[in-house]
Amino acid sequence: MLGINDPGIYLGYLFSILGLIACIVYGILNWNKGRETDIEEIQKDLEWESKDELTKGEI
């Protein structure tokens, strides 16, 4: 295959390319999925902000 005869090598390339395709397909299919809408998560973020206020002023 493309000048490489050893399956030990071309399977390595094949798995690399399949892994790459899997990453691309997954990324495209889920491009807009998983956005955080959980109100509690946003609440938690605000809590963090207020806790972090304590450590401000040191930069």
Added chain:
Amino acid sequence: MNTFVLGLVVVIYLLAIAFLGYRGYKQTKSAKDYLLAGRDIHPFVMAMSYGATFISTSAIIGFGGIAGVYGMGLIWLTALNIIVGVFIAFIFFGRVTRKMGHNLDAHTFPEFLGNRFQSKKIQIISGAVIFISMPLYAAVVLIGGARFIESIFEIDFSLALTFFSIIIAAYVIAGGLKGVMYTDALQGSIMFLSLFFLLIVTYVKLGGVSAAHEALTNMVNLVPESLTSKGHEGWTVFPKMNSAWWWALTTNIILGVGIGVLAQPQLVVRFMTVKSNRELNRAVLIGGIFIFVATGFVFTVGALTNLYFYNESGQLAIQVAKGNVDLIIPEYISAAMPEWFVYLFMLALLSAGMSTLSSQFHTMGTSLGRDFIENVFPNKKIDSMMISKIGIIVAILISIIIGYKLPGSIIARGTAIFFGICAATFLPVYFGALYWKRVTKTAALWSILTGLIASVFSLGFMHVKESEPLGICQAIFGKPTLASEFPWMIVDPILIAMPISIVVLIVVSLATQKTSDEHLAACYKGIK
């Protein structure tokens, strides 16, 4: 090479780094910003930062050179890096880590483990393990970068080391993780472009993909006797089963580095820098492409350098490099590539070193400050950001001292030592924290400790590549390794230490009291 042009290119590059570091500094207002980049990092920046941190100069020069000697078998490392290091890491580890880390108010990897198992001891020990073992890994990259600057600019090594350390220290200390990740994104982009171009030009020069591979396959009779005895059967053939090189490739490089990536604290923390799983989903696509090019392309070019050099001078790559594996890729770049590309490649190597180092310094600093000191002195009101900054300065100084004082033979094994310790110490417990509710606090602690002890023992007394330069086994037992039978002296420590750590985690978990349902509910809130 024109020194003026090189100087100009580097100055422009450093100005861009300074600008991004300053941007990170201006946007850093709180501990969340400093330790977790504000949790609102763009997926492109996250993915490039993950990749650029993962791929250091030694991955390009070192592994590229190894491919130059042993051939394309290293492509399996690329396959594992994409499948395990990106696909599995982001989707199965990253998404849960992000959500759980948020539920647990975790700002660092040790804090994540400590809060998950309600144990300050786990946080302190994990922070200490990282702070103690990581400087050796950082020293490898630091010394490599300084040597590179020394040779390119023809300046004194100490000056190169000081210059290199101060630049990185400036933007890591001032800009925190935002400064680190913004600069990583630029550095990752430079690495991506140069390696992409490198492979394309190589194939063009060698007459196309199939023609180049066929010609390299036909060079099988030129493999030196010293390499055939180790299992080398050609540059387009996987090493002979059960040979020394087969064991080294399958266990050390492919499994050690390929699996070890899952438990790297400086990479895990990046999952917690994004706002939602949507960003991680997008980062999978970008990270996958980056790793494919950054590793697969250079490994392929590494093997093909033999064909180029043989066509040009009748010599193999390792002969042109005068036996120094690390010189194969640089020799090839200067011989085969156009001059402007040589400058770009210099920047790519500088970028690879700086992006890895900046993350190492940041992780070591936060491990010492946030995870260790803040918890060892719980009654003192300590500012997280300030103590992390002090931690970073201490980490940089220790890395420099290690680089200066320890023999080169030990420094050269720094990456393997760190990866080995991290995988055995953290991977079982990290996986358990995410996916097995039955894991208990006691089991997590014992798994960490046994993984640590087993990996240190394996590195110090079994695996000859580390035990010999470390010299402890020689001093106590009068021989470089306690492993007398093949292949135990060359089997990666991860394969010995990690199973022990897994068994301890399971057995102790089943024998100790379950974690409370309330705490588990808090950990897994919103995780499907």
